[in-house]
Amino acid sequence: MTNKTASRLLLAVLIGIGIFGLAFFLWFVPQMGRSVLDLLLWDEAHQSRYDTILHAWLAFAWAAAIPCYAALALGMRVAVRMGRGEAFSVTTARCIHHFAWCAMADTILVFAVNIAFLAMDFSHPAIFVAYGLVVLMGVGIYILFRILANYVYQAAKLREEQELTI
Amino acid sequence: MIVVNLDVMLAKRKMSVTELSRRVGITMANISVLKNGHARALRVETLDKICSVLHCQPGDLLEYRSEDNPESI
Numbered sequence: 001m002t003n004k005t006a007s008r009l010l011l012a013v014l015i016g017i018g019i020f021g022l023a024f025f026l027w028f029v030p031q032m033g034r035s036v037l038d039l040l041l042w043d044e045a046h047q048s049r050y051d052t053i054l055h056a057w058l059a060f061a062w063a064a065a066i067p068c069y070a071a072l073a074l075g076m077r078v079a080v081r082m083g084r085g086e087a088f089s090v091t092t093a094r095c096i097h098h099f100a101w102c103a104m105a106d107t108i109l110v111f112a113v114n115i116a117f118l119a120m121d122f123s124h125p126a127i128f129v130a131y132g133l134v135v136l137m138g139v140g141i142y143i144l145f146r147i148l149a150n151y152v153y154q155a156a157k158l159r160e161e162q163e164l165t166i
Numbered sequence: 167m168i169v170v171n172l173d174v175m176l177a178k179r180k181m182s183v184t185e186l187s188r189r190v191g192i193t194m195a196n197i198s199v200l201k202n203g204h205a206r207a208l209r210v211e212t213l214d215k216i217c218s219v220l221h222c223q224p225g226d227l228l229e230y231r232s233e234d235n236p237e238s239i
Contacts, residue, residue: 164206166196 007083014075021072025065030058053122060113064106071102093153100145107138169229170208172201175220190215 001009033054040050074095081092114131117123176186183201187194192212199205213224220227 161206164199164204166192166200166205166208166212 003085003087004083007079010079010082011076014072014079018069018072021065021068025061029061033058056117056120056122060109060117063113064109067102067106067109071099074099074102088152088155088159090153090156093149093156096145096149096152100142100149103138103141103145107135107142110138111135167203167231167233169231170200170203170205171227171229172197172216175222175226179220179222181220186216186219189219 037050037054040046078087078092078095078099081087081089081095086092110131114123114128114135118125118128172186176183183194183197187197190197190212192215200208208228213227216227217224
């Protein structure tokens with residue numbers, strides 16, 4: 001696979017994730033929340049509380065989407081650089097490094113909000129445990145991309161050395 | 167620091183950079199990197215080719231200058 005093909009494929013996948021992500025956060029999540037709320041309509045005494053919980057979860061979902069979209073933008077930058085044959089450069093390494101930090105920012109947000117929601121009785125212990133897996137995955141992505149950024153940086157330095165060897 | 171006196175040798179041999187590039191088989195961009203002192207390393211193979219084309223010794227091309235007094239050894 002050539003650099004240009006890999007770059008185009010990666011860009012197409014990232015754009016697809018971006019579009020489906022928008023549909024997920026702006027349509028699927030609110031719709032699902034409303035459906036769950038509809039199921040609880042019989043409990044009219046707690047209706048306003050359920051509304052508050054829904055809005056809190058929606059705010060959390062949208063806040064968690066921000067680092068995801070920042071990471072997506074960084075991924076697109078890396079894809080464009082790959083197409084130009086500049087995959088192994090200090091700038092690419094920096095982009096991957098920032099990508100890792102986006103994953104970590106999201107992980108910290110998910111972790112903190114889940115503790116807060118559990119403490120406020122906005123969540124369920126089972127959901128808290130399920131999000132624990134998401135947190136672990138986030139930490140894993142952070143570590144993997146930090147390692148990748150380090151390797152790309154070392155490769156960029158080797159390439160620079162090689163280019164300046166006459 | 168190591169200074170590459172390629173300009174001096176080219177002037178002595180009355181040879182252009184273009185001709186040296188063609189005869190040695192390295193790009194003009196790389197010769198420019200060498201002349202401007204931006205090169206990190208110089209292959210023995212390249213040095214051999216340049217010396218062969220310019221009929222000189224490696225010592226005629228390379229010179230060590232102290233960082234404190236860049237004008238002299």
